[in-house]
Amino acid sequence: MPDIRIILVRPQHPGNIGACARAMKNMGLKNLVLVAPQRFPAEEAVARAAGADDVLAAAAVVADVSAAVADCVFVAATSARARTIALPPLDAREAAATLCGHARSGPVGLLFGAERTGLTNEEVDYAHALVQIPVDPGFASLNLAAAVQILCYEIRCSVQGAVPIPQPDHRPAPQEAFNRFLGHLEQVITDIGFLNERHPRKLMRRLTRLFRRAHPDDNELQILRGILNAVQHPYPPRKGASGPDNT
């Protein structure tokens, strides 16, 4: 993971600091900097970190934003409100990609303001880009840890970008086996008088599409064909028509 610094500026609630540490560690980030936290260290922080104590323990505590970003080659600032300043606004996804890109050159930082007040204009002035997380304009105030979670998640997605999506853990059966099942199905529904003479091809096409969507594997085809065999040769003496349909 790129070494992206998560910088919380004057966080008010220690619980949020802990939740941020957890959110970071979940996504593989570990570099936390606290600018003038109201209360830290604190028990609530450890409780909400839920195992990310190492991130809290390694957190740097500094006096102001200037100290937090002194060695950074790139800084982005999260902001709920539109600012009048001429910074390129990035959404969370663009910001993640941009941060990961710059992280190849040196330390990069991502600023989050205090819960109630956000970042001051002077603090935003340290940033090269503004980050706006898409929210409902009618209820725009994200919890601090939630904002950190979304950005750290996007950073992880950005890093994994090229990684192929995990394959489902089942292997659809080869077409030949699937087609043998279809042939068997057609025979059975003909035997029981379901496949009438009017639109047999159309009905079989519908059934083909339905079962193809299910993408059965070999084992599942075996089960289905077992059912078809049992229709053809019921195991126990057939009791005649079964009970009422359980519609």
Place this chain on the structure above:
Amino acid sequence: MPDIRIILVRPQHPGNIGACARAMKNMGLKNLVLVAPQRFPAEEAVARAAGADDVLAAAAVVADVSAAVADCVFVAATSARARTIALPPLDAREAAATLCGHARSGPVGLLFGAERTGLTNEEVDYAHALVQIPVDPGFASLNLAAAVQILCYEIRCSVQGAVPIPQPDHRPAPQEAFNRFLGHLEQVITDIGFLNERHPRKLMRRLTRLFRRAHPDDNELQILRGILNAVQHPYPPRKGASGPDNT
């Protein structure tokens, strides 16, 4: 915003319920369902909702997952661990696009398990797809509200995205109709002696998953049930055992 139902299954901490309500409302979602919450309503829930009280007040409380998804045309289940079952795993972004697509046809649900234990296999069986949020494998346990936040964020991105949402080319039948088909199938394969006494539940679970993957629409369920009826009451005089299996 599409009407996507966020379903918390047996949530343990009321604070998390409140945080989830806030996360939802931030992203423009409002439909919260609680399955057997340990403690609700609760003051901590309102406190952490931080203004999303309306989402809490409108939350439906139901007894089990079955009731929560009864009318859903599509259900996705979040899961931290890999499951051995053959459901297509989606990452959070794919899941959001898929949910938004199906939401055009009817109610869709997104299941989140209890904080400590997650969803049971039986609960996951209600889902058409598994959602896995990318996390660091060494610290994979996301806070419940954090998981809800990420998915709701991706749903908002999906809605706002320029990328066209894939339109499912058919409308899956509601769960209730699907479950009636399963009941009918179970009766028929019992009648013909296929569902033996040894592992009947396991076999039915496999068949459930197989047919759920196929996502049948109303018309297809009618065809399948027509076949089951024909097995129970063959139309022409049954000719006895049909020819050899066309293996």
